């Protein structure tokens with residue numbers, strides 16, 4: 001499979017490393033409107049075909065899929081361009097800033113008859129997958145409560161300065177992942193109630209969010225996120241979880257310790273592997289990039305829908321929209337209204 005990548009910024013470097021490690025895939029062209037980033041990435045990964053303008057790249061089309069690794073504002077134009085060109089698409093999260101653009105992108109790719117996957121990688125982290133396997137096995141019975149927690153004081157603004165500038169921050173950038181994890185465990189939600197806070201006054205958006213979801217099956221989950229939490233050990237970028245089931249409980253604690261208690265307690269180290277190009281503390285996320293990109297390739301090859309398809313992601317985006325609405329109006333929001 002030949003691919004092209006658009007957006008050679010901070011996070012795309014991980015995509016390119018991961019593509020290099022996936023057998024049968026070659027990235028044949030890269031694009032970035034910033035010539036310096038384009039050149040640096042071209043040299044780092046030995047990819048000589050470079051474009052400052054994606055339109056030109058699609059004109060000279062000789063690839064099967066495109067990996068869109070730009071920030072959210074450019075997604076709709078690029079996804080529609082790719083759909084018109086008739087290639088399969090993997091696009092970074094947040095997929096869209098609003099439901100109108102998100103639905104339009106899903107529709108455009110459906111009409112084109114191609115595959116659209118959102119790079120929603122947190123549920124693909126190997127420690128999360130290990131916890132999901134236990135719950136799906138039925139070992140703790142029917143899950144009825146979950147807490148999905150991401151609390152950190154890690155400086156994300158140096159690597160990703162745009163995160164300090166938007167009027168929306170933690171729910172749109174990070175909470176989106178944790179809400180998606182809650183969906184992976186409990187399915188879709190019917191209602192959400194949320195509060196937000198801005199503790200760090202030097203950024204524009206909220207950096208703390210506390211959300212409670214009612215899921216279709218009746219389970220309740222609490223999703224809490226903070227970038228204003230100073231604690232030792234610093235757990236960035238670990239998502240911690242606890243699930244109560246009718247027969248037992250499960251916890252994924254700091255340090256990737258998975259504890260399952262059904263009568264007696266059993267502990268397991270579910271630490272992610274550190275890929276040759278990865279660095280702590282990002283190795284958990286970096287491994288998930290490699291895993292999700294493999295899933296994309298497997299789905300294209302098998303002709304199946306990705307688990308985190310564009311269509312599926314509409315439900316995660318609706319939770320983001322509903323959480324902001326709930327926090328603003330101090331009300332419970334019904335997801336069917338989004």
Ligand code: NAD
Pocket residue numbers: 006007008009010011012031032033034037052054069070071072074078092093094119120121159160162173285
């Ligand atoms: P970045 O600003 O460092 O890089 C984005 C790059 O895209 C820039 O170099 C910019 O010049 C380029 N670009 C923007 N619009 C373009 C266009 N129309 N055509 C060509 N090039 C264009 O951003 P980043 O930190 O790498 O983040 C990119 C995306 O990845 C964001 O949506 C972010 O939320 C996401 N992200 C995801 C994870 C994860 O774990 N899934 C982690 C970090 C970032």
Ligand code: 89V
Pocket residue numbers: 156160173174177237
């Ligand atoms: O996953 C992300 O989208 C990143 C980070 C982990 C820093 O929140 O922006």
